[in-house]
Amino acid sequence: MSILLDGKTRVLVQGITGWTARRHVKYMLDYGTTVVAGVSPGRSGHRVETVPVFDTVEEAVSSTDGIDLAVSFVPAALAKDAAMEAIDAGIPTVVSLAEGVPFRDSISMVHQAREHRVQLIGPNSQGIISPGEAKVGGSGGDLPGRMFTPGSVGVVSRSGGMGAETCWLLSREGVGQTTYVAIGGELISGAGFVEIAERFERDTDTRAIVCFGEAGGVREELLAEAVSDGRIRKPIVAFIPGDFLESCPSGMSFGHAGAVVSEGRGAPSAKRRILELAGVVVVKKWSHIAAATREVLRDIEPELSASGAT
């Protein structure tokens, strides 16, 4: 199984006629994703691959049997408007891929999603993939099999590229994934680690969770809290880079706007400590993630691990 997305999830693609969207819609369809409609204002009546295009999300919803997830390829300046439209139309999960969305817009999106009880992922999400079932966004491009294999580990990451790379590492060590969710590296975004971990907690097929964190923000601290108070009981393996960043002057940021160590707050070393105290397995080197994950899987189901099944 999986969280948020499987082969039956009815997906809407916003901004579907853009160059990037067209490319990825093909990959998504090839992978088995059920893309039922697309929206591009002014392009009603067109098709992208087999997917009918509509002017509005409302029209797309009423012209189909319903939509479960909207993924938005629109550029940063339009991301808020697209997300609000999908939220307003009652779509339960909205994935925003745009990088460089202004804080003010992200804050509105997050606020709106909360009011409507919609699960917003992103902005600046690379997407979601449930290996063997479906994918939305860019995850894996045209060769997702290179990185993602079905299995029993849930993966969640603030870095899209490193999350995919972590799945690749796990896959080549025989540890497959239920779902990989890229939550994005922004300071303000719809889902943190807790929201995704809670879903993994409820998913009967996910037996362990792997987290790729970063400096800045409080996502990791909130996860530690959720583990400490028993909301997450499944084993978690976490990796948080940024020792070099931590040694740099306060406030510096290299890539993600959210990955900033400011006045000592948001330091990776502090995050690792807090997670370890809560009982999370924190690895020092990224390449150790696979071995650590195999070990936690062995601890929970030794007979299954012995047989080689994951």
Added chain:
Amino acid sequence: MAVVLEPAVKARLAGLRFVVPEGRVCESGQSASQAARDLGERVVVKALVPTGRKGVGGGVRIASSAMEAGEHSEAILGMTLNGFPVTQVYVERQLEIEDEFYFAVMPSGVHQTYEVVFSVHGGVNIEELGADHIVSMCVDPDREFPDYQARKLAHRAGVESAQIRVVSSAIADLVNFAIRNDAQLFEVNPLVTLTDGNVGVAGAMLSVDESALFRHPDMAAIALRGVDSLGRPLTDLELHARRLNEEIPEGDMRLIEFDQGDIGFLTLGGGCGLVALDALAASGEMPATAFDMTSGNIEEKFFRITAAVLSLPRLRALFVGGNISAMTPVPIRTRGLIRALRHCDRDWSNFPVVVRLPGPQDEEAARLLEEFPHVDFFTDDVTIEGAVERLVQRLKGVSA
């Protein structure tokens, strides 16, 4: 973040429910004297540089005559504050201050919305204040921040009853100003009550969310990008990167230079960069650059920045790395790299170049690099950490 300097911020603050003192930008003691004369002789002279804590460095001085204003200006002009040479001062009419408060608005990762921070202990370094002396409140960005919320905040902070109306009106207007202008950090320190009963903005600092500059063309034209996260002026290489971004907007690029490091680092992807930098630092070597570039068809841009990095005289090696999930066809990067290698005159036998770029058409990229035997090219046959380790090994070979 993009810094808007104080004179421009104060100009934008006009017409709201508080006093904004008049001021002039001056570049000499003489013009500062003249400005002081026009502004009533009692003025404040401030260094006009994009860095905070100017007062600590002697960059803010009070004058009670035009002559004193001129003297202070001359002393401040030519100073260097946090690496920024002072070429301009801001001469501002002095306010008749009664009390000083602290005010700021910024997006909060904890609350996932804007937060307004306020204290009745203003004019000092906010970090020195204990948590008891600071009150904060979350702000709904989709609604005007109302006066009554500002009154609640002011009351909780301990603002006296007699001042509460004027102070809270100012707070409300400042909050709405910050949000309207897409502030990533807007600080008024101090926000002051005046002897005549009004409220005034004595010190104001605005850093605008760079991602929002597209909708503030007037601020985009004057804002200083990138300086505030570094706390120092941009280096020549960093300026070069900025200009390249303006010339070729596709494939947005971020580059930071480290004076103490001598390993050129060009990693693609924020997370990849962090992991690679950690692996390098753990080995004892130091990067000369930290870098990120979004995907796109931009061989030319990659060539030019790589050539610029390779031309740093102190450089001892180059690392180019990316994630397996990269969407840009690898040959676009490697063709840019090859052009840069050809462009630079170096003894490659003593200069390790390690490239780890898995992705579309990486086999073709490998073929392209065959004519450069000194370049190690990896795809997913090694991890990012492994590729950095290979670089470090080769460096040991060079110095041996």
